[in-house]
Amino acid sequence: MMIQIYDGAQLLEARDCRILSLPDGRTGAVWRGLTYPLLASGAEIDVAGEAHPPGQAAAPPPRPAPTGHALVAGTDSAYLLVAGAALDAERAAADLRQAGFEVARTGRYLGEPVDGFVADWFVRVLTPGGTGALREHVAVLFGSPPAAPEAAPDLRLRLLTAELAAAHERALRAEAEADRLRLALAERGTAEADLATLRARLDGEQVRRMAAEEETRTVLARIADTPDPAQRPLPSPSRRLQGEVEAVLAALLPRIRLLRDGIATLAVEFADRRTLYRVLAELEGCETAAPLRWKTVQGITGWIEKSRVANGQDDQGRVYARLDRSDRTWAVLVSHKSEQDRDIAWLGRQ
Known part of the structure; x- marks a missing residue:
């Protein structure tokens, strides 16, 4: 699973690590030949702390699949939201991969409850052909979604x-x-x-x-x-949040045009959007090819990037932008460091 590796307070990297069970029953992640216990977040280790040689750890026992879930669909990807431990999200991601779906990554869910469901993790699945097949498979994997909240x-x-x-x-x-x-x-x-x-x-x-x-x-x-609520469904909190983000962009940042599933990314992966809005405001007020302290994306003409964008939990957010000289708007892709290679390849095709 994707693990953030710290040396004390310093973040070294984020990478896929093998998950093992420690002798005392705790769950650990293998990094450079040693197994480190997962921290409270369930997706981090501290290499400055205790470590165990591989012989002292074993494969974790199978866990029952989580039952609660929700889907937040975008244009070319969808977020499967699950509750439980990080391993529950990784198990769901592995099942989706085995079923032929392309899983971009997993991570901590930072958005609001969706239709009364409080999620802990997300699995981002690429859906270039639509979400129909994904919804059918998720229904089989998890069973019926949680009951709708009481009116x-x-x-x-x-x-x-x-x-x-x-x-x-x-x-x-x-x-x-x-x-x-x-x-x-x-x-x-x-x-x-x-x-x-x-x-x-x-x-x-x-x-x-x-x-x-x-x-x-x-x-x-x-x-x-009042008409039957089934005939007049209320928008879920996630949809209301996406509407709020769209309103902010339209009213305060009219030169910003988010690409791909930028609105859904803001709603799912950002608990605090203040830093991101400040970054977008830099673009909004810039008439040249790049604001100060932005750098060009290597190997791709016209694209610039801003790294270390905080999302309320870490600073692994990434923002890529390109100025459209015909109407002076900015095409913007909001993403995460772990998807950097895929994002740059996608930007090169635009």
Whole structure:
């Protein structure tokens, strides 16, 4: 699987490493002949820490395939999102490769929940012929996708109903306590202050109960006037985020034209897009062939690149750009260091 290799705080490289099981049950990755335990992220090792010779490690036991998943489709690729350990994502990637799909890479999912599903990892699959075959295979691999989240009006109704039931229960308990105090008053002629407190509490409970009943009636009326959610599906959070990114580009960065699946990449692989927006703003304000501190892509005419673009987790993002002199817009490819060779080959064909 793809592992980021650190020497203390310094990132040395990111590369595919063999995964083994350490004697104490932890999972490790092999780098330069030694097996290092995976760090908490599940996809990193620290070569400055403990290491084990190959003879002390064995192949990890098989893990059941994860059941939760979601798909974020682009124009020529798709992101399969899975929950669980890093090995679950690697197992899904291996199955897809075996089935004939071209897997670009795997990585930590940094986007928002998709249709209520909280993912941990992504598998980026190239889909030049569309996502139909991928969806069919994923359905067989994972089974049915997770159930859609409960519609907001239905959830609100359940909460209001529970609150109404609780208010009735509190009122009954308060009335029972008031009856006991009334009996004590009759017997001793005391506890008038306690009785006044209970009366005030009962009045408060009555107000809360009436408010809850009124809100329940309001929600029921709204539900009766609302079409079936199946007929009017709400956009998933990932689609809303992609729409937000598109709006930012259109309003603030009109000279930026993202290539391939740039919008989906921003939504899936960037937990924090501030650095990326600053990089794109450099292009937006540049009328020459390259802004300051950008470098040319070796072997390809017209393309420049910006490395070490932070995504909220690491600084392995890459941005490639080319100025279109006909309309002064910038064609931009947002990607990751691990796909550098494939990206440069693709840029050379444009």
